Amino acid sequence: MKFPSIFRTNQPRRFQINPRHYDPVREEIDQRTQSIKRELEARGVLESEQKLKEDRGYRHGSSIRGAFTSGSPIKKQPSSVMQSAGLMRTIIFVLLVGGFGGYLYLGPDFFYYVLYLGVSVALLIGLFKLKPKKANE
Known part of the structure; x- marks a missing residue:
């Protein structure tokens, strides 16, 4: 049982590793997809993603992105x-x-x-x- 304290004690840092896997087949598929998209955009058959976003009005990104963390009292630093x-x-x-x-x-x-x-x-x-x-x- 932990006794209440007015001082905060440091917790030990946990080791956290994010494994990265290299998949050569997936890498080749992504490269081919990107090259085909660039060719189609150059021909005018396919519109670029940036142009589609501008047409839809997403010039500045999503309005909800970061809305919860920006209003959070936890992240704010004390003003005085x-x-x-x-x-x-x-x-x-x-x-x-x-x-x-x-x-x-x-x-x-x-x-x-x-x-x-x-x-x-x-x-x-x-x-x-x-x-x-x-x-x-």
């Missing part, structure tokens, strides 16, 4: 430092360890000190947000 999961875990860890250490060192009065400190910081932030900005800045 505070959205980073690692930083948030570190902040929570430091607060918990600091709170536990402060409680052991000062006793229950530590939480009152933290409450007063938090309220005073919030008031200072509010004061600086209400302060009018200078015209030349």
Whole structure:
């Protein structure tokens, strides 16, 4: 049974090999097919695939290709430092360890000190947000 952890552990990398098989018969068939297509396109009997795509309106490829991965929140990088999961875990860890250490060192009065400190910081932030900005800045 795995215990929950706030830190991510590395998993061992797995060896993955994609086998490649060379089939000379298939290779020859593909080459002949390509040469016959080129001859027919040169004669004008067969239209090229690129021209068919342009006639159908597929100039920029399929509109659904990549639509699921582009909207996925997993692939997006955090836009600010505070959205980073690692930083948030570190902040929570430091607060918990600091709170536990402060409680052991000062006793229950530590939480009152933290409450007063938090309220005073919030008031200072509010004061600086209400302060009018200078015209030349």
